[in-house]
Amino acid sequence: MSTLRHFKVWRGDEGGGQLEDFKVEVNEGEVVLDVIHRLQATQTPDLAVRWNCKAGKCGSCSMEINGVPQLGCMTRMSTFAPDETVSVTPLRAFPVIRDLVTDVSYNYEKARELPAFAPPEGLAPGQYRMRQVDVERSQEFRKCIECFLCQDTCHVLRDHEENKPVFAGPRFFIRAAELDMHPLDAKTDRKNYAHEEQGLGYCNITKCCTEVCPEHIKITDNAIIPMKERVVDNTYDPLVWLGRKIFRREGMAAQVSAPPPPGVGHPTPSRVASPPRLGVLALPADVVWHRPEPASQAAEVGADGKLPITEVTFDRAGAASPFGDSVAFPLPPDSLTYQHPTTED
């Protein structure tokens, strides 16, 4: 049973284009990609469209159908009203090459930046042992067919070309999460990478990516939120923060051994001058008597001329430290203005 339907298809290239009207035959049971193919075969042989498997497995035929990012091969004509006009446009988040084909190379660049799987040392091929329940968490993200619909719909990227250099997008958050949850990946800082290099912080979990995912991957719930939570735990939780400052861990050395920031002024004499005992003529060489004083930490005055008064508006969690927030406690003993008391027997 075939009917004549009205299609609007965007045609053009990077220089511009417009929606063109087509009357095209549509048969029962067809999907939008079938109709695009019929247009190619009967009216516009040069209409550019990407496609491969036509079974929802390769993620090539991503397009926007009536404004919604979808796979052309998975969008049935029967989901539209019988007389509804169907508009087909290229993915908006990526530059157009021609007609429905866009330049998605941004995604491949981001894929390259993300550190690859690091095989565990000391395990030969064939010796890998993992439990099914452990691999399943990563397997969910490995279902991804790289259709990039999540990238297209993400409001951080859509219409925000300027965010692309610093934001990798949902596709690569699930890749980071996948590797983070991989039972044998030897790299341990995937979450921090997502936070520091991929721009995880830009995401404000509107779940648009999850909605458009043809593989029904729970991008937001199972990848982004768990990573955000753990990044927050690591970076902002006051207890973790304090704990890290107090119990220095291996691998945190870089942070801790950083030289104290240049301070302003000099130590107050009263605190320095626990007066040397009489009879002790020389000061020990290893005591720093002029330890720079840390800058006092003050919040910046905002554009409205006001100071941030709550954690919500302040750029750090918790109250400001009177010692400056980059001073780690306990301080390294060799930088203290302190002479250990000794008694003369």
Added chain:
Amino acid sequence: MTEHVHRYGYDVVVIGAGGAGLRAAIEARLAGKKTAVISKSLFGKAHTVMAEGGAAAAMGNVNSKDNWMVHFRDTMRGGKFLNNFRMAELHAREAPDRIWELETYGALFDRTKDGKISQRNFGGHEYPRLAHVGDRTGLELIRTLQQKIVSLQQADHEVYGDYDARLRVFDECTITELMLDRAGKPGEGGGRIAGAFGYNRESGEFLLFETPTVVLATGGVGKSYKVTSNSWEYTGDGHALALRAGATLINMEFLQFHPTGMVWPPSVKGILVTESVRGDGGVLRNTKGVRFMFDYVPDVFRTQYAETEAEADRWYTDPDNNRRPPELLPRDEVARAINAEVKAGRGTEAGGVYLDVSTRMKPEVITKRLPSMYHQFKELADVDITAQPMEVGPTCHYVMGGVEVDADTAATTVVRGLFAAGEVSGGMHGSNRLGGNSLSDLLVFGKRAGEYAAQYLDDLGGTAPEVARADVDAAVRTALTPLQHSGGENPYAVWHELQQVMQDLVGIIRRRQELEDSLKRLADLKERAANVTATGGRRYNPGWHLALDLRNMLVVSECTARAALEREESRGGHTREDFPKMDPTWRKVNLVCSLINGELKLTTQPLPRMRPELLALFDRTELAKYLTEEELADADAMVAGRGDT
């Protein structure tokens, strides 16, 4: 020539970015060669993603009795002994290592209870053998290899500051011609690869790769058929490139068809309907509503199959006291019956018959027994199989035939510097491929192709072959022809007709008369294809791309038709209605296609002889099914001789 051609220099150029191509590229890069991968689609979209079942490798994780010898035996049986035994042997021996290696690249297969890679049962495999990830094993494979390539590029970035320094993927590019060194003459055993010419699909710009080695990994030929499970890329490019460069194809008559693939609606055309649908009570009817399988029970099966619908229906609940319904005949009988009904005019407009479960079982039973089928058709086509019959017919799935290569090195036997791996190569699967052997084939021979391409380069020394200017000019002219013609036919029209010819005349069941007809029709189409017109410009113009692919589809289709006409027996993926039996004398030879001055030539060539220790893996009674009396006596002597030493 005023056309600008972008030139690139590489050590190894891999054409095709599916499993075999990526594996070959990884190996070549690991051997220190500067490598390019040419992908017709975007990186990571290759047809490999469609493979569902798994990758066969005798790791023995589920049943410890499994080993490479059992796998080898299964593979030879599946291919009806027409396989290149050495390829089957290497494949069975090396598949486990290739799978384990993937884990070091980050692959996550399903696990057994003790944490090893799980393995599932599959038709034709004696033990559970297929490593799998749910029903998306192909996707896992392609993604893993893709990510390994990225990790190699990251390593290069560290050293050279450029991701593409030693390994570059050219996505959305098509190679139209291989370039040979003029020092050797193509077709006369002297050809030597000097480069590859093609175009970028996005920009339409021409590309010339100057390289002494080319690895073909372009996959299959299914797009020459109207109903196929293959993606649009499967236009036989590698087969045709090899032929035109002077290499040979073997076993082109063997194509794997599935008797019941969906033929309508178009959104699910080509998707396979599992055979268990018939086992669960699905029946076949023609457009007259007749359950026609009762008319197609061969005499040899007569006593085992029901003669009335009533008896057949009773079998589902009481198989001990009733004979089986004829829908459960072997698949080639079912295919033959469907084929006959359609040709007698009792098929649907789309060329199929009805497979009905809706009137046979309650909806809740269907959704419980066939959940994935139900969801697949509901989601993709809005076909409710609990309420309406499915429209099914033969579907083209895989080509066993391909470029003739040396088993160990994957190098073509005629053109030096040309390698082939994966579906585009021939011999490994003989006349029929076992499920699961395709993914492992890609890995085993992909790696070998990359490895030996690198070795070829090392042996080449300082004498780099050169691309002749005139060849490039000729390739540019050929590529531009469809754009410069005016008033010619729409390439889509010629393509659709080719698909119809192949589907009807060189399909799942073949006859002399039809094959002869097909050759005439193909000759016509060849002329028409030479005159097609592609409207529009060169930027991402699918009409133009199709016009260029048509040439490949036509020559490969001709190979299949010619070889199918020649082989007067039925074996594996080649069924001749006029020669329904397997004939041991035909087992002794491969049919070899070559292109001499534009004309296709078909010759026969004896199969390599299996080594005695491999022969000894089979029962004598089994060998007797495949070998001639003479060969059998030889085999006995060989096996006995081995016993003495």
